[in-house]
Amino acid sequence: MDLKQELQNRIAEIEEMLEQYIPVQKEFPPVIFEAMRYSLFAGGKRLRPMMVLAACEAVGGNKKTAEPFACALEMIHTYSLIHDDLPAMDNDDFRRGVPTCHKVYGENMAILAGDGLLHHAMETMAKACFMNPCKETTGAMAAIAKGAGLYGMLTGQVVDVYYEAKPMTKEILDFIHVHKTAAMIRGALEAGARAGGATEDIVAKFGLAGEKIGVAFQILDDILDVTGTMEELGKPIHSDEKNEKATYVTLYGIEKSREIAADLTEEAMQIWEDLGSSCDFLAELTTYLLKRTH
């Protein structure tokens, strides 16, 4: 597989899909739609929607069923970045190589653009469920809602903000990584498997792989914040240090952090291998994520 070409194709497919799901408004002030689209189409690896679609296909499902859920997940991911970047939160000026939403549209419109993306994710999924009410659609939505919510991403972000400049333990850092980052990647793979009609047993395997990939992904992010350049990352480096945030690197050092990420990746790879050749793309993606430089 030419993974680079494959990723480009899949990203292009997702960009086109997102275009269909996110409206262009011409009546009344279009500013909110502009602000939402500004952040949603500022690039990004499209990793999460790609995983939803790939998981659905891997279990033999129809990718069409997974589309609205893939798009909704990317809307939720983008909203979380907009709110994380706000002055009252991380106060970041750059994201994905361009000024953050509030730097361009003001703080009030950035809050509303984030809210709007979360609303539209909910509406997109609810509509898909209403048009086809079944275990596949409602299960995909439930998996995403859970990964994003009070027992997932949102609480991870809360604990992250709460422990800024406070003494940090490894236990708390793991809680943050598992919730803030891994829960949504777990949710993506579970949602795709559910949309594809997988059994509970298979859904659980996708979920477990997602958690391992998600934590490894966040550890890599911690490492890249120290070793990467702003050009590679599209956002300011050393932001963790600036915000006095404890990370895997500050608690374990770079080498040990790399080892832990590699071990987690290996465990996920074992799950893909057990599940067979239908998970080949997900396996390649998993390896690629460990080697990424941005």
Place this chain on the structure above:
Amino acid sequence: MDLKQELQNRIAEIEEMLEQYIPVQKEFPPVIFEAMRYSLFAGGKRLRPMMVLAACEAVGGNKKTAEPFACALEMIHTYSLIHDDLPAMDNDDFRRGVPTCHKVYGENMAILAGDGLLHHAMETMAKACFMNPCKETTGAMAAIAKGAGLYGMLTGQVVDVYYEAKPMTKEILDFIHVHKTAAMIRGALEAGARAGGATEDIVAKFGLAGEKIGVAFQILDDILDVTGTMEELGKPIHSDEKNEKATYVTLYGIEKSREIAADLTEEAMQIWEDLGSSCDFLAELTTYLLKRTH
């Protein structure tokens, strides 16, 4: 009907229901759960969840089906108040007689508490749909998501913020009232009717009544902002003037505004009358809302 007693009973029932749907978290910093509960349980008329439940019963449905949607709607309503009150928005210090969420928990936690309530509303509804995937549950969820989202409340709020201190027309003010306030009341009544298994024709009638009641409700709010006292309203009066917001009162005067609200109420009452005695409570509630002093 002793409406005052009836309202008290229904409010008590909803408070108890909300208690079951909104978690108390003891692990890790419970601050986000405290902040969410602080705003959710600060009183309020519980008008929207009451309408979801009453509409479900009025069409002969099982109120149990409507419960998670009623609670989700109140979570969404509360989130919208927390974000509206933020310093970057209306910058209000009091709501429902107590300091606003960001005054107590800080701006970052207030943003996250609002996000958390919206997340939890989505998760509550998604779970209810997954446990019982059918037209009734997914339809209720879709009605609420639409009323709250980009073609409802959210856009109303955007246009409201956008036109602050800008010249306002009657057309724009109507757009704001229909979207910011009425869309959620429309959504409440539609969701209840859908949860109760009503036909499309009946759902449409509940929706239309909701829109009329919602606009009348907002006009009354505009009037009370001028004529009420802070003790009655639990929030600062003359906030529209402070924020240089055009309202029904500034565009039409108090008397004409009262007339328009009364006409809309009359039109809604006609719909309840056509639908028959099962809508008696909704009819009493509609009349009561026009006469309220807070």
